[in-house]
Amino acid sequence: MRRYKEDDGAPFRAVSRQVLFSDPRLMGELRYFEVAPGGYSTLERHEHMHAVMILSGEGSALVGPTVHAVKPHDLITIAPWAWHQFRAAQNEKLGFLCLVDAARDRPQLPTPEDLAALRADPAVAGFLDGEDAADQGEQG
Amino acid sequence: MRRYKEDDGAPFRAVSRQVLFSDPRLMGELRYFEVAPGGYSTLERHEHMHAVMILSGEGSALVGPTVHAVKPHDLITIAPWAWHQFRAAQNEKLGFLCLVDAARDRPQLPTPEDLAALRADPAVAGFLDGEDAADQGEQG
Numbered sequence: 001m002r003r004y005k006e007d008d009g010a011p012f013r014a015v016s017r018q019v020l021f022s023d024p025r026l027m028g029e030l031r032y033f034e035v036a037p038g039g040y041s042t043l044e045r046h047e048h049m050h051a052v053m054i055l056s057g058e059g060s061a062l063v064g065p066t067v068h069a070v071k072p073h074d075l076i077t078i079a080p081w082a083w084h085q086f087r088a089a090q091n092e093k094l095g096f097l098c099l100v101d102a103a104r105d106r107p108q109l110p111t112p113e114d115l116a117a118l119r120a121d122p123a124v125a126g127f128l129d130g131e132d133a134a135d136q137g138e139q140g
Numbered sequence: 141m142r143r144y145k146e147d148d149g150a151p152f153r154a155v156s157r158q159v160l161f162s163d164p165r166l167m168g169e170l171r172y173f174e175v176a177p178g179g180y181s182t183l184e185r186h187e188h189m190h191a192v193m194i195l196s197g198e199g200s201a202l203v204g205p206t207v208h209a210v211k212p213h214d215l216i217t218i219a220p221w222a223w224h225q226f227r228a229a230q231n232e233k234l235g236f237l238c239l240v241d242a243a244r245d246r247p248q249l250p251t252p253e254d255l256a257a258l259r260a261d262p263a264v265a266g267f268l269d270g271e272d273a274a275d276q277g278e279q280g
Binding site: 026049079097099 | 160161163165166167168169170189191193215217219220237239241242243
């Protein structure tokens with residue numbers, strides 16, 4: 001296990017990542033992310049897809065323009081170039097699996113203009129400010 | 141969800157399969173298998189790899205020449221051409237995720253000679269006869 005992106009300055013908090021399967025004989029990779037209460041993954045987008053299965057805990061996910069409350073066994077497809085971020089609830093960690101292609105492009109971070117466009121939706125602005133999805137009503 | 145290989149006559153019992161993620165934009169596929177108490181998946185081998193994560197329950201797995209007791213969060217790599225079968229305990233279901241390449245070869249079933257070679261090991265013979273791993277002592 002290692003701290004998630006600890007060395008690149010991207011904006012995240014309290015996330016760990018474990019690579020469960022990565023093998024030259026396999027086209028996919030499976031990783032496990034765990035976000036501590038109040039923590040969040042980097043807000044980013046890229047060409048490659050994510051296929052996510054929530055394993056434990058509670059939180060919310062921004063996928064494209066929409067905030068979803070997430071719970072164990074939820075399946076989340078993150079399409080190419082969709083902005084995405086995962087946040088644990090304030091009082092609960094969030095654990096999830098993420099399947100990706102082994103060969104994939106690097107993520108892009110949002111520009112100030114991208115962030116302003118996302119924040120035009122109050123539900124997204126609340127998500128980015130760390131308000132629990134439960135406090136905003138069910139978004140998913 | 142559908143019954144696992146219900147239409148091809150392969151030797152299995154009480155297994156269901158759900159495809160969680162299969163997408164033309166993704167090189168891997170993620171499936172969820174659930175084996176009812178006393179049930180088992182098909183004994184088979186193939187060129188493609190399996191990357192398995194146990195999610196729930198209890199059981200045992202034959203991987204190549206070795207029987208392993210398995211429990212939640214165990215990670216199991218099944219190398220190309222390794223014989224493999226999953227069995228739930230007699231009194232407990234077994235649920236697991238399996239990552240494969242989307243493009244993959246068809247499984248081979250054992251010949252009588254293959255089965256005789258596997259059965260030469262008493263631990264493997266006990267596994268194939270449905271004796272719980274716990275009854276044989278810890279094999280994993």
